[in-house]
Amino acid sequence: MELKQAMEAATADLDVRPGFVGDVMAGGRRRHTRKLLALTAAVALLAGVTTGVVLTRSSTSEPDTGDPRLTAATSGDLAGDEDFIARTLVAWKNARNESWMSGQDVTEVSGTPNVFWAANTVDGQAALVAQAVRVRNSNEPQTLVGLVAAGAVEGREVVHTRSRDQETGLYRLGAHSSTYVVLSLGQRVFWSVNPVRGPDNRLRRDWRQADDPDGVAVVTAQASERPVILRSTTAPAPDDFTRQPLQNRARTGFTFGQAFTPHPGLGWSGQRCTDEKRPALNPKSESAERDLQERGLLDYQIGDDSSANWAACAWTPDLRFVRVFESYGQLYGVLYDANGVFSAAVLGGPAVKGASLPVRLVLPDGQGTLVAEFGTLLGPQERPDVWLAPAGTTAVTVRRGDTPEVVPLG
Amino acid sequence: MQDFEDFVALRSQALLRTAYLLCGGDRGAAEDILQDVLMGMYGKWRRIRTSPEAYARTALANAAANRWRRRSRKPEAPLEQGAAPAQRGHEQQVVDADSVVRALAQLPTKMRAVLVLRFFEDLSEADTARTLGCGIGTVKSQTSRGLARMRELMGEQVLTWN
Numbered sequence: 001m002e003l004k005q006a007m008e009a010a011t012a013d014l015d016v017r018p019g020f021v022g023d024v025m026a027g028g029r030r031r032h033t034r035k036l037l038a039l040t041a042a043v044a045l046l047a048g049v050t051t052g053v054v055l056t057r058s059s060t061s062e063p064d065t066g067d068p069r070l071t072a073a074t075s076g077d078l079a080g081d082e083d084f085i086a087r088t089l090v091a092w093k094n095a096r097n098e099s100w101m102s103g104q105d106v107t108e109v110s111g112t113p114n115v116f117w118a119a120n121t122v123d124g125q126a127a128l129v130a131q132a133v134r135v136r137n138s139n140e141p142q143t144l145v146g147l148v149a150a151g152a153v154e155g156r157e158v159v160h161t162r163s164r165d166q167e168t169g170l171y172r173l174g175a176h177s178s179t180y181v182v183l184s185l186g187q188r189v190f191w192s193v194n195p196v197r198g199p200d201n202r203l204r205r206d207w208r209q210a211d212d213p214d215g216v217a218v219v220t221a222q223a224s225e226r227p228v229i230l231r232s233t234t235a236p237a238p239d240d241f242t243r244q245p246l247q248n249r250a251r252t253g254f255t256f257g258q259a260f261t262p263h264p265g266l267g268w269s270g271q272r273c274t275d276e277k278r279p280a281l282n283p284k285s286e287s288a289e290r291d292l293q294e295r296g297l298l299d300y301q302i303g304d305d306s307s308a309n310w311a312a313c314a315w316t317p318d319l320r321f322v323r324v325f326e327s328y329g330q331l332y333g334v335l336y337d338a339n340g341v342f343s344a345a346v347l348g349g350p351a352v353k354g355a356s357l358p359v360r361l362v363l364p365d366g367q368g369t370l371v372a373e374f375g376t377l378l379g380p381q382e383r384p385d386v387w388l389a390p391a392g393t394t395a396v397t398v399r400r401g402d403t404p405e406v407v408p409l410g
Numbered sequence: 411m412q413d414f415e416d417f418v419a420l421r422s423q424a425l426l427r428t429a430y431l432l433c434g435g436d437r438g439a440a441e442d443i444l445q446d447v448l449m450g451m452y453g454k455w456r457r458i459r460t461s462p463e464a465y466a467r468t469a470l471a472n473a474a475a476n477r478w479r480r481r482s483r484k485p486e487a488p489l490e491q492g493a494a495p496a497q498r499g500h501e502q503q504v505v506d507a508d509s510v511v512r513a514l515a516q517l518p519t520k521m522r523a524v525l526v527l528r529f530f531e532d533l534s535e536a537d538t539a540r541t542l543g544c545g546i547g548t549v550k551s552q553t554s555r556g557l558a559r560m561r562e563l564m565g566e567q568v569l570t571w572n
Contacts, residue, residue, distance in 0.1 A: 014423070031452065139415045
């Protein structure tokens with residue numbers, strides 16, 4: 001073994017402790033200040049200055065991110081409630097040692113926390129706190145923002161100084177997480193519930209602007225109402241499903257969409273196509289979901305539950321490509337021309353788990369019926385999982401293991 | 411002082427490794443002298459004319475030597491001797507790694523510093539001499555004796571160098 005190699009192996013796992021850089025900077029500043037003070041004192045002594053000189057301690061090295069929330073006066077109807085603010089800070093500080101720090105890449109929490117908003121909500125008292133922190137892979141301090149309610153931190157996120165426009169600024173509280181505290185961040189906050197599908201199959205959402213005195217809006221909506229909240233300078237049109245909705249990233253492992261009513265999804269995963277000879281089409285658009293949203297046919301996709309983790313696709317006899325997927329328990333199909341341009345949309349029925357041959361989507365222009373049941377063999381050629389039944393097919397043989405079942409196509 | 415903070419953030423890990431070897435495997439001491447050296451560099455940052463890393467290396471070598479002097483020539487605390495594995499394999503690399511640190515700990519401070527700078531930092535004889543403030547002849551002789559001593563200390567393990 002080479003000496004260098006052995007030395008490298010012996011030191012391979014070594015790294016400085018978290019907060020080391022901050023310690024060096026703070027210690028260096030202190031030491032430097034002490035030297036300057038000592039020098040000043042010596043010069044003053046030599047010069048015979050005996051009065052009028054006051055050596056003051058250097059200010060503590062409070063990290064500053066430039067975020068005004070670190071020093072802003074508390075707003076909200078509980079701004080004068082010193083007891084609540086004190087309890088909020090205790091709860092905030094008590095949560096310092098939880099495992100969230102590694103998830104947010106926070107290495108040091110040394111700044112002074114500041115409650116910049118405190119107010120009553122229908123789900124109790126709540127407060128927003130900001131604090132300067134240090135994070136991994138950055139020399140600059142960043143701002144940690146979080147919500148405290150019911151004596152606990154309900155969510156927090158690190159707002160990076162160089163990407164403040166990426167701040168989510170959405171927090172939830174209450175037994176059913178049905179109260180949303182939204183930072184307006186210089187824009188307006190709009191929210192909508194209960195999308196309605198019209199006779200032309202297009203969806204509509206009525207939008208309301210939330211009051212945001214002090215830059216904080218509080219909205220209450222039940223999960224079953226499918227609330228969508230967004231921050232914008234202009235109100236979305238009722239048929240606009242292309243805006244960027246706010247999703248709760250501020251709480252690790254918890255997403256806004258988890259509160260939606262659980263759909264009876266098929267629970268499949270993966271993508272299945274019937275024609276191996278033709279490559280899967282790469283649509284010109286961003287995604288099939290986006291194509292439907294642009295046409296007002298598909299609702300906002302919020303959270304992991306909004307879209308199932310499967311898709312079936314096939315080439316049609318007239319050389320179009322159809323992609324079928326599930327969203328909120330409903331089946332959707334999108335057809336593309338061979339050049340990847342959107343051609344047509346098909347709305348299927350509900351995706352019912354446990355039903356025999358649960359995916360049956362009749363394609364337009366006599367292109368047949370796309371049927372799917374993952375884990376089976378379908379049709380006379382026993383295609384795995386997915387089969388495009390030709391137009392006029394009245395029944396499909398579904399083979400599960402050794403047992404065939406003939407399922408009529410209605 | 412952003413450039414100094416960048417330097418600390420970027421180079422601390424590498425410098426800690428050097429300090430660890432210079433302190434003969436005493437991690438706590440390595441962290442202490444590194445922090446001390448970097449804090450000292452804070453006030454001198456604008457006045458450091460050489461490469462900051464070279465400056466830090468020199469300061470680390472001096473700090474490690476001073477630490478040794480303060481300990482009144484007591485030998486470095488050796489790592490606990492583990493039982494040698496029966497077969498060579500992945501574990502043997504770990505043993506080799508530990509062995510080299512144990513062996514370094516038993517060398518005189520200057521000899522250890524010469525070996526660390528020459529073989530870990532890949533410094534030339536001239537740069538090593540400049541870093542340690544000694545002559546090239548001293549570096550050569552310390553290198554030769556140091557390698558011979560390492561071979562003795564590491565027993566049957568083969569030790570080569572480029």
